[in-house]
Structures are given as C-alpha cells and as structure tokens.
Amino acid sequence: MENYTRKFLVSVFILFLFFSILGIRIWYLQILKGDEFEKFSRNNRIRNIRIAPPRGRILDRNGKGIVINRSSFDLYVVPSDIKNLDTLLSFLSQLLLIDEQELKRRIYSSYDSQKFNQVLIARDITRDQLAILESRRDSFPWVFVEVSKIREYPYGKLGANFIGYVGKTTKSDLKEYRDLTGFDLIGKSGLEKSYQNYLQGSPGYLQKVTDAFGREIKSSVYKTDISLKQSDPGSDLILTIDLDLQLAVEKILSEYTGAVVVMNVHNGEILSMVSSPSYDPSIFVKGVESGDWKKLISDKNYPLMNRVTRGLYPPGSVYKIVTGAAALEERAIDTNTRFYCPGHYRLGNKIFRCWKSSGHGWVNIHKAIVESCDVFFYEVSQIIGIEKLYKYSKLMGYGAATGIDIAEKYGISPNKSWKKKRLNKPWYKGDTVNVAIGQGYLSVTPLQVAVMTSSIANGGYKITPHFVKEVISSKGQQLYKYKNNKKRIGIGDEYISVISGAMVGVVNQQNGTAKRARLENIEVAGKTGTAQVVALDSIKIKNKKYEHHAWFTSFAPANSPEIAVTVLVEHGGKGGAVASPIAKRVLESYFKLDSQYSLQ
Amino acid sequence: MINIRLLRNFDVGLFFITLIICVIGIINLYSATINIGTEVFKKQILWVSIGLFITILLSLINYRLLLRYASHFYIINILLLVVVLIVGREISGAKSWLSLGGIIYVQPSELVKISVILILAKFYHDDFSAGPFGVFDLVKPFALIFIPILLIVIQPDLGTAFIVGLISISIILFAGVKTKHLIFLVIASCVLFVPLWGHFLKDYQKVRIMSFMDPSQDPLGSGYHAIQSKIAIGSGKLSGKGFMQGTQTQLRFLPEQHTDFAFSVIAEEWGFLGAFFTILLFFILILWILDTSSRSKDKFSMFVCFGIASMFFWHTVINVGMVIGIFPVMGLPLLFISYGGSATLTSLIAIGIVMGIRMRKFRLSESDLSFNKY
Known part of the structure; x- marks a missing residue:
C-alpha cells in the first residue's frame, strides 16, 4: 500500500484546503459582515415584484388600433407586512369606495400569493386617489402602486362580439x-381567448430590498443576488x-x-363582422361590478352573444341554393326541367304552401x-330524398364547424339517423319537404x-x-401567418354558374325578390330568405316575437366576385324587404371605401 | 459471521463523532420545524435510531461479505432504480421515491452511493496491477458508474446523480489514471455530452439541468434562497441568536430550512462558533475515515473507506458551499444535519462499514480472496 501514501497526503491536503475555504467564508459572513x-435581518425585506407583461394589441388590416393599451396605476398590498390592519382598511375603504369586508377578502383570499409578496387590491386607480395615497405613504409602507398596461378600446363597442373581453384569471386558467x-x-371570449397564448407575453421579475418602511435600499452584500428580468410584451394580432x-x-x-x-x-x-346589439368591453377591464354583469347576462337581447357565429x-329560402345545387349535381334536374306551381303542393293528405298563394x-x-x-323545391326534394340533400348540406358546410378562429x-x-338519434x-317525407326550403329541423349560423x-x-371552393392575418411579436418578428388552402366542395363548375346566374337574377331581374339590393354601377348577386320562427303561418302575426327572421346573402361584383355579404335581421320580416336594403348599404360602403384604397 | 468478541476493538471514536453530529442535527431540526409541528423531528429520531442500530450490526459483520456480494448489491440497486422509474412516486418534481406500504418512502438513488463505492472497490481489488490506469482499463468502471447515474438523471434527481459522479471520479482518480489518458478522457466526456443532451433527455429534464447549472435562470427560486440563507448565516455573528431565536428561521424567511438549508439554521442560531464546530466535526469524521482507509490491509477496504470519505467530503463541501453562497443552489442534503430518512440511513450504513473495517486489522486470508472467483 506504500504507493498510496502520497495519494493520502494529497487527499488530506485537499480536505484541509476545502474546509478552510468554507471556514473562511463563514468567518467572512458572520464576523466581518x-x-x-x-x-438586514432585523429591518429589511426582499420583495419579489412581478412585472406583468403588456398584452399584445389588436390591429385592423391596415395597422390601425382596435384594441390598444393604456397605463393603469394598480394598488398592491404586502399582507405579511401589515401592522395596523384596521386603520389600513378604513383608509383604503374611504379612498377606493370599497367595502371594508370586501377589502379584507381581497387582501387575504388570494390564491396565488406564495411566490410574490404582493396582492392586487384595485386596478386603475385615479390620479386623485394616487395623490392621496402618496401623501399617506409613510403611514402605510405596505401599500404600493405599480404601473401596468390595461386594455383600451378607442372605438368602444366596435367589434366587441368577436374581439371578446378580458377578465380575472380563474384557478383553472x-x-x-x-x-x-x-x-x-x-x-x-372571442379573439382575446383564442389567441391568449400570443397575446399574453411573458412576465418579468424584479427583486427589491426594502427597509421596514418600504423604502428601497442598496447595499453591496447582496447586490449580486438581486435580479431583474424585464417582461416580454405580448404579440400583436393583425x-x-x-x-x-x-x-x-x-x-x-x-x-x-x-x-x-x-x-x-x-x-x-x-x-367586417357585426352582431347587434353589442356591449362595451371596457367594463370588464377593472373587474365587472356585479350589477353590470347581471344586466349584461340577463339582457333579453343577448348583447354578449356573437350572432354571426x-x-x-332556420335558413329559410337561402337554403334553396343547397337544394338547387344538390338536384343539379345529382342530375335529378337540368336547367330545362320544369314543375308547375299552383301555389301549393300536396303530399299525401298534407298541403304545403308556396309563399305566393296565386x-x-x-x-x-x-x-x-x-x-x-x-313548390319547385318541394318537388325536387321528393326526387333526391333527404340523404342526398344531407350530403350536399354537409359539402356546403352546414352542421359542422367553419373553422373560424x-x-x-x-x-x-x-337526416334520418340524426332524427332517430x-x-x-x-x-x-314531409320533413324532407320542409328541409328543402330551409325550414324544419335545420338551423344554421x-x-x-x-x-x-x-x-x-x-366557383366552388371551400374557404x-x-x-387573424398574422401575428407580429413585440420585436417585430412574424410569428404566424394565415395560409390559404382552399379545396373544391365537390359541385361542378357548370352547376355553380347556374346557381350564381340565378342569384344575379334575384337582384337584377324584374320579378326578383331582392330588387332593393341593386347597386348603380356594380352587379350584385344574392338570395333572400324569410325564416319562419313558428310553423303557424296561418295565425295572424301580432307579437313581434313570432315575426319571421329576414335573411339576405349576396356577393359582388357578380362578374368577378370580391366579397360576400350576409345579413340576418331577427324578427325583421321579409328578407327582400328588410335584409336586402341593409346588404345594399353595406356593399355601397365597401365599394366606396374600395375606390379610396384597395381592400384586397 | 458475526463476531461479538470484536466489540473489544469497537471504533468508539468514529461512533462518537457520528453520534454527536446526529444529535446536533436532531436538535437543530427541532428548532427548524417547530413551526410546522414535531413530526419531522420525531421521524428523524426514528431514522437515526434505526440507523445507529444498523451501524453497530454492520460493524460486526465481516466486510469480506461485502466484497463477496458487491455485485449482487449493485444489480439489486440497479433493478430498484428501474422499478422506481416505473412505479415510483413523484415528490417535488423527481420520480425517485418507492412507497413501502404507503407510509414510508425510500429513495433507491441514495443507496446507489454505497453500491457504486462497493462495486468500484471490488473492481480495483480484483485488479492486481497497481495503476495508474489507461483508458481501456477504465471502460468497465465507467460502464458500472454510467448505468446508475443515467437512471438517476432520468428521474430526474440531478443532485444525487452529481454526487454519485463525484464519488466515482474521486475513487478513479485515487486509483490513478495516466496523465495523458486523463486529458483525453476530459475532452472525450465533453464531446459525448452533446449527443446525450440531444437524444436522450426530455425537454423538462433539460430545463432542470439548465437551472441546476445556472440558478440565475430561476431568480425567484434559488436566487431568493441564496439571499435569505446568507442573511440567516451572516446575522448569526459570533455566538448566534440563540436556540429557537433565529428570526430568519422562525419567521420562515429561510426556505427549505429543515432539508437543504439546515446548516443555515445552525449558523443563525449558534453563530460562528456553532457553524465552525459543526464543520470541524465533519472534518474530523472525514479525516478519521481517511485514516482508516490508509491503515487498511487490503485494497478493497482501502477503496471502500476512501469512497465513503469522499461521499462525506462532497456532501459537506457542496451543501455548506451552497448555503454560504459559493456554490449554486442545488438540492443536496448535509448528511446527518438535513432531514431525510434515506440519506441518513445510507450515511449510517457507510459509517457501519468503515467501523467494521477498522475493527478488523488483519489482512484477508487467501481463502477469503477466493470469494472473488464466485
């Protein structure tokens, strides 16, 4: 074992060396410093302050801000430091006009205060409140104010139904x-929810050493341990x-x-997407007062619901596009096939009426x-049957997600199995008759x-x-871009053009149902729909609740289409009378703006 | 096999030092956990009691049995590591615990320290050349180390994997490696690290390794720990704030105060005197084991003792270094001082092995050596 003697000496030397370093360091910390x-241990506290990231903005296609951020002064309390709770509660209660019990709940019921010492008490306090608070700063060092960014809606309700709103994070979030x-x-809800991952950004951290009075202090002994990480702002949605x-x-x-x-x-x-009536998303930013919230959710006009999606x-006659395309593609009819409409249709002992009784x-x-x-579509429906009709209904996208974000x-x-289930x-057979004209069990958005x-x-593509066109990070990097992948829906070109030709006629022919949608210089194509809410059309409609829904769906210019405009007016009456003039005004706005700058 | 007459040679010194450190640990745990109840304190007393019993028992068993069964221990330990990956329980992010009846949880990875020391000692014992060794001689020991370390990294219990690695390297260096080969090995291990990183580790394991190597990536976790620990130690000054009087400890500013940061509690409440005394005891403990190693009559017992000395050395240096802010914060206990059943038992088993070796100052006979051929 002699050749190991030297190695043992080296080992003992290393042991001595390392333990000496430990001893010297302990001596340095305990005796010298x-x-x-x-x-420090008597007076000082380390506060872990979280720097919340500003949420990404939501901009229109030309970069104009629809939802942007503004500064907010947020009031925080450090619960572990509070020394005079009652005085603090009465002071804050008067300052913020919040009940003392509620304040107490906010201070102590936080479920996420372990990692950070601060608890948010009120968001977006006014400058006056801030001034009062600053004047009493020395009495309440455990109260502090941090600046954060909160949502601002320069156009108020604009787009609220698809942009959605922000609210308090729940435990499951x-x-x-x-x-x-x-x-x-x-x-x-809305885009704020779908794109949360892009919008939220990542938080930063700041460690502050403060004395017992909440004043920040600087000292050399722990300088290297104090860390700071700036937050990463969320990405913008274009x-x-x-x-x-x-x-x-x-x-x-x-x-x-x-x-x-x-x-x-x-x-x-x-x-553009509009659902009316709408709501003001800014009321959610501060945390909704319970009264406002109740008013919103109990409103019979459902302002929170996005009616478009x-x-x-029931689609009403708008659905005749599906029935017509199905009949053509299935070769059940051709463009010359004619049926006689006496104003009604008899199936067994049941009479189905045409809207035009003559x-x-x-x-x-x-x-x-x-x-x-x-009547034409009643006749057609009996030739092709519900399963064929169902097939084309699916091809056209009904009863399934459109894939919107x-x-x-x-x-x-x-279809048969749906009804059975x-x-x-x-x-x-009567069910098929109803579906053929967009009534019965059908429901669509x-x-x-x-x-x-x-x-x-x-020309027959599914889109x-x-x-969201693209997502741009705060550093200007493109994180996402929409890629268009359109597929054919499975209906022949020639049949598509028969349908679109007829839709031109709806607006432009003398006896078309949507003459009111005509534009002066641009040819519009469309289809009206008047959806029955209740089947009892013989009853004289007095109550507005039972009035028909008015539909009009259109595209323009008819020879080289750019846009589709779909209008629905709840309990509006006849599609041709109510919905088509709205579509006309929308189309006018589009083409007026389009002539000023390209919307393409 | 058990020779009661050996008690005449009982290693009173080592047993006494161990006992003092354990008692300091228990008293300190009482102060560190009084705010959360006495359960941890009582459990640690239980572990130490069981452990000391095992220590005495082991010291009476002829260590040649360890040589005979070193491979068996090693294989069983590897199997346990595999089992723990399948049915193990995850506590604080690492799947490293085996449930015994749902009441007691043990970490097979702690035992690996002993198994690896034994298997390496057996390797060098069986090899009759005196070193230094070349690369090709080292393929087998490296393979023996690599398997358990990999299994521990997967859990991921990086602190333990790290310490097993350090112990192994200490033994290998002690046995001797040719200088040129050593340089080659250092470079080769750096190169090998790259594919290992790319192919075998999952993302969350990479994140853990990254924050293990660079704690500043987790400023609210380890950075905060580091500051509070330094304040606790520094504010203890010469004579400390007194037992159960440490403000950093009692007001719970100090994190992990009954486990990784237990030494900070000693330093805060007992001051420089207490802290110095504690590391002095560890110094003597390690020196004593090295002394036993140097007096060994055969290579197996020499390497076993050296390995155990290096285990205590690295645990002490890294843990104390971490709490006083000269090493990054990594989850590694201070043996006997930090709470932990598996670590305490493992350490006391190690002490028992050393005591057994010291009590037999005779060389292994030729018939004992024949066990190797088993």
Missing part, C-alpha cells in the same frame, strides 16, 4: 397558463378586419337586432331561385351562410373564414 446582515397569476387578466368598413357596418346595423358578415370570397378574410336560425306557374331552376318558388356553433343539418322518431355564398361566388 455580521453587523450588516444583522441589520392558472393550471393551463403557468406564467399567469390570479391578478392577471386573461382573454375570456386582423383581416377593415376598421372603416367595420365602423360603417356597425352604424348601418345599429338600429336592428341581427348580424352582418362581410367576407373575402377567395380567402375567407373577414372584413353563435346565433342559430302560384308561379311553370318554373325551372333559374326562375325558382329568382322568384324563390317553394373564435368560438362557433355548428347548427343542425338533419335525437328525437327517436322516423323520418317522414349567418357565418355558415356566408361561407356557402363564398363557395358559390368563387375558411378567419380574423
């Missing part, structure tokens, strides 16, 4: 978004929305209860769409109708409606 650390705290605001068009459409629809969507027929870019309505006489597909003859409803596109009843209209306008 002891007084400084003692003072915290599980999903680890970077957030209970004090952060999180997207609760929308497909055109702010000027959106403003114009909101104004047009303001006096109605209903929905309008304007969409690029080639790539699904949504240029989540409103379900009848349309001999009708082919073109005339049936132009004049919206019901906010929450949407799918609606119902019925849902209602446990067999399918009757205005967005689905706009997608169908776009497919007709663009995905979307709001």
Whole structure:
C-alpha cells in the first residue's frame, strides 16, 4: 500500500484546503459582515415584484388600433407586512369606495400569493386617489402602486362580439397558463381567448430590498443576488378586419337586432363582422361590478352573444341554393326541367304552401331561385330524398364547424339517423319537404351562410373564414401567418354558374325578390330568405316575437366576385324587404371605401 | 459471521463523532420545524435510531461479505432504480421515491452511493496491477458508474446523480489514471455530452439541468434562497441568536430550512462558533475515515473507506458551499444535519462499514480472496 501514501497526503491536503475555504467564508459572513446582515435581518425585506407583461394589441388590416393599451396605476398590498390592519382598511375603504369586508377578502383570499409578496387590491386607480395615497405613504409602507398596461378600446363597442373581453384569471386558467397569476387578466371570449397564448407575453421579475418602511435600499452584500428580468410584451394580432368598413357596418346595423358578415370570397378574410346589439368591453377591464354583469347576462337581447357565429336560425329560402345545387349535381334536374306551381303542393293528405298563394306557374331552376318558388323545391326534394340533400348540406358546410378562429356553433343539418338519434322518431317525407326550403329541423349560423355564398361566388371552393392575418411579436418578428388552402366542395363548375346566374337574377331581374339590393354601377348577386320562427303561418302575426327572421346573402361584383355579404335581421320580416336594403348599404360602403384604397 | 468478541476493538471514536453530529442535527431540526409541528423531528429520531442500530450490526459483520456480494448489491440497486422509474412516486418534481406500504418512502438513488463505492472497490481489488490506469482499463468502471447515474438523471434527481459522479471520479482518480489518458478522457466526456443532451433527455429534464447549472435562470427560486440563507448565516455573528431565536428561521424567511438549508439554521442560531464546530466535526469524521482507509490491509477496504470519505467530503463541501453562497443552489442534503430518512440511513450504513473495517486489522486470508472467483 506504500504507493498510496502520497495519494493520502494529497487527499488530506485537499480536505484541509476545502474546509478552510468554507471556514473562511463563514468567518467572512458572520464576523466581518455580521453587523450588516444583522441589520438586514432585523429591518429589511426582499420583495419579489412581478412585472406583468403588456398584452399584445389588436390591429385592423391596415395597422390601425382596435384594441390598444393604456397605463393603469394598480394598488398592491404586502399582507405579511401589515401592522395596523384596521386603520389600513378604513383608509383604503374611504379612498377606493370599497367595502371594508370586501377589502379584507381581497387582501387575504388570494390564491396565488406564495411566490410574490404582493396582492392586487384595485386596478386603475385615479390620479386623485394616487395623490392621496402618496401623501399617506409613510403611514402605510405596505401599500404600493405599480404601473401596468390595461386594455383600451378607442372605438368602444366596435367589434366587441368577436374581439371578446378580458377578465380575472380563474384557478383553472392558472393550471393551463403557468406564467399567469390570479391578478392577471386573461382573454375570456372571442379573439382575446383564442389567441391568449400570443397575446399574453411573458412576465418579468424584479427583486427589491426594502427597509421596514418600504423604502428601497442598496447595499453591496447582496447586490449580486438581486435580479431583474424585464417582461416580454405580448404579440400583436393583425386582423383581416377593415376598421372603416367595420365602423360603417356597425352604424348601418345599429338600429336592428341581427348580424352582418362581410367576407373575402377567395380567402375567407373577414372584413367586417357585426352582431347587434353589442356591449362595451371596457367594463370588464377593472373587474365587472356585479350589477353590470347581471344586466349584461340577463339582457333579453343577448348583447354578449356573437350572432354571426353563435346565433342559430332556420335558413329559410337561402337554403334553396343547397337544394338547387344538390338536384343539379345529382342530375335529378337540368336547367330545362320544369314543375308547375299552383301555389301549393300536396303530399299525401298534407298541403304545403308556396309563399305566393296565386302560384308561379311553370318554373325551372333559374326562375325558382329568382322568384324563390317553394313548390319547385318541394318537388325536387321528393326526387333526391333527404340523404342526398344531407350530403350536399354537409359539402356546403352546414352542421359542422367553419373553422373560424373564435368560438362557433355548428347548427343542425338533419337526416334520418340524426332524427332517430335525437328525437327517436322516423323520418317522414314531409320533413324532407320542409328541409328543402330551409325550414324544419335545420338551423344554421349567418357565418355558415356566408361561407356557402363564398363557395358559390368563387366557383366552388371551400374557404375558411378567419380574423387573424398574422401575428407580429413585440420585436417585430412574424410569428404566424394565415395560409390559404382552399379545396373544391365537390359541385361542378357548370352547376355553380347556374346557381350564381340565378342569384344575379334575384337582384337584377324584374320579378326578383331582392330588387332593393341593386347597386348603380356594380352587379350584385344574392338570395333572400324569410325564416319562419313558428310553423303557424296561418295565425295572424301580432307579437313581434313570432315575426319571421329576414335573411339576405349576396356577393359582388357578380362578374368577378370580391366579397360576400350576409345579413340576418331577427324578427325583421321579409328578407327582400328588410335584409336586402341593409346588404345594399353595406356593399355601397365597401365599394366606396374600395375606390379610396384597395381592400384586397 | 458475526463476531461479538470484536466489540473489544469497537471504533468508539468514529461512533462518537457520528453520534454527536446526529444529535446536533436532531436538535437543530427541532428548532427548524417547530413551526410546522414535531413530526419531522420525531421521524428523524426514528431514522437515526434505526440507523445507529444498523451501524453497530454492520460493524460486526465481516466486510469480506461485502466484497463477496458487491455485485449482487449493485444489480439489486440497479433493478430498484428501474422499478422506481416505473412505479415510483413523484415528490417535488423527481420520480425517485418507492412507497413501502404507503407510509414510508425510500429513495433507491441514495443507496446507489454505497453500491457504486462497493462495486468500484471490488473492481480495483480484483485488479492486481497497481495503476495508474489507461483508458481501456477504465471502460468497465465507467460502464458500472454510467448505468446508475443515467437512471438517476432520468428521474430526474440531478443532485444525487452529481454526487454519485463525484464519488466515482474521486475513487478513479485515487486509483490513478495516466496523465495523458486523463486529458483525453476530459475532452472525450465533453464531446459525448452533446449527443446525450440531444437524444436522450426530455425537454423538462433539460430545463432542470439548465437551472441546476445556472440558478440565475430561476431568480425567484434559488436566487431568493441564496439571499435569505446568507442573511440567516451572516446575522448569526459570533455566538448566534440563540436556540429557537433565529428570526430568519422562525419567521420562515429561510426556505427549505429543515432539508437543504439546515446548516443555515445552525449558523443563525449558534453563530460562528456553532457553524465552525459543526464543520470541524465533519472534518474530523472525514479525516478519521481517511485514516482508516490508509491503515487498511487490503485494497478493497482501502477503496471502500476512501469512497465513503469522499461521499462525506462532497456532501459537506457542496451543501455548506451552497448555503454560504459559493456554490449554486442545488438540492443536496448535509448528511446527518438535513432531514431525510434515506440519506441518513445510507450515511449510517457507510459509517457501519468503515467501523467494521477498522475493527478488523488483519489482512484477508487467501481463502477469503477466493470469494472473488464466485
């Protein structure tokens, strides 16, 4: 073992050396710097301050701000430091006009205060409140104010239904978004919710050494340990929305209860989407007063609901586009096939009426769409049957997601198995008759109708409606860009052009149902719809609640389509009378703006 | 096998030093955990009692059995590491705990320290050349170390993996490596690290390793710990604030005060005198074990003792270095002082092994050596 003697000596030397370093360091900390650390342990506190990241902005297609940020003074309390709770509560209660019990709850019921010492008490206090607070600073060093960024809506209600609102982060949100705290605001609906990951950014941290009076102090002994990380602002969303068009459409629809969507027929870019009535998202920023919230959710006009994507309505005659295309593609009819309309249709012992009780006489597909003859489609429905109709309904996008980047409803596109499963009843031939003209079990969203209209306008391609063109990080980097991948829906060109030709007739022919949508210089194509809310059309309608929904869906210019405009007016009456003039005004606004600068 | 007459040779010195350190640890734990109840304190008393019993028992067992069964221990330990990856329980981010009846949790990774020391000692014992060793001689020991370390890294319990690595390297360097080969090995291990990093580790494991190497990436976690620990120690000054009087400890500014930062509690409440006395005891403990190693009559016991000395050395240097702010914050306990059943038991097993070796000052006979061929 002799050759190991030297190694043992080296080992003992290393042992001695390392332990000497430990001993010297302990001596340095305890004897040399002891007084400084003692003072520190007696008076000083380290505060971990979180720097909340500003949320990304939401801009229109030309970079104009729809949702931006402004500074907010937020009042925080460090609960562990509070020495005179009662005085503090009465002071804050008077300052903020918040009940003392509520204040106490906010201070102590936070579920996310372990990592950070501060608890948010009030967001966005006024400058006057700030001034009073500063004057009493020395009495309440455990209260402090940090500046953060909160949402500002320069155009108020504009786009609120698809932009959505932000609100308090809940416990379940915290599980999903680890970077957030209970004090952060999180997207609760619309784009604010769908793009939360892009918008939120990542927080920074700041460690402050403060004395017992909350004053920041600097000392050499711990300087190297104090850390600072700036927050990373959230990324900006560049929308497909055109702010000027959106403003114009909101104004047009303001006096109605209903929905309008304007969409690029080639790539699904949504240029404008309006759901009326709407709400002011800024009330959510500070935390909604419970009264306001109750008023919003109990409002019978459902201002929080986006009628374009989540409103379900029977499509009415607008759906004849589907029935017509299905019949043509299935070769059940051709352009010369004619049926006689006496004003009603008999199936077994049941009579189905045409909206025009005097009848349309001999009708082919073109005339049936132009004049919206019901009997023609009743006849067609019995030839093709519900399963074929269902197939084309699906191809046109009904009963399924459109894929838009906010929450949407799918609606119902019925067939035999659906009825069996849902209602446990067999399918009757009469059900097919109803579906053929867009009634019965059908329910659709205005967005689905706009997608169908776009497919007709663009020559038979399925497009995905979307709001976000691109996402740009705070450093100017493009993080996301929408990629257009349109696919054919599976209906032949020649049949698509039969339908779109008829839609031109709807607006421009003498006996078309939507003459009121005509524009002077630009040819418009469209289809009206009048959706029955209740089946009892024989009852004289007095109550507004039972009034029909008015539909009009259109695209223009008819020879080289750019946009689709779909209008729905709830309980508005006849589509031709009510919805088509609205569409006309929307189209006018679009082409007026388009001549000023290109919207393409 | 157990020879009671050996008690005449009982290593009173080592047993006594160990006992004092354990008692200091227990008293300190009482102060550190009084705010959260006495459960931790009582558990640690239980662990130390069981451990000391095992220590005495082990000292009476002839260590040649350890040589005989070193491979068995090693393989069983590897199997336990595999089992823990499958059915183990995850506590604070690492899947390194085996449940025994749902009441007691043990960490097989702690035992790896002993298994690796034994298997390496056996390797060098079996090798009759006297070193220094070249690269090709080292392939087998490296393979023996690599398997358990990899399994511990996957858990991921990086602190333990790190210490197992340090102990192994200490033993290998002690045995001797040819200088040129050593340089080659250092370079080669750096190169090998790259594919390991790229292919075998999952993202969350990478993040853990990154923050292990650079704690500033987690300023609110380890940075905060580092400051509070320094304040606790510094403010203890010469004679401390008194037992259970440490403000940093009692007001709970000091994090992990009964585990990784237990030494800070000693330094705060007992001052420089207490802190110095504690590390002096560790110094004597390690010196004593090295002394036992140098007096060994055979290579196996020499390497075993050296390995155990290096285990105590690295645990003490890294843990104390961490709490006084000269090493980054990594989860590694101070043996006997930090709370922890598996670590305490492992350490006391190690002490028992050293005592057993010291009590047998005779060389292994030829018949004992024949166990190798088993």
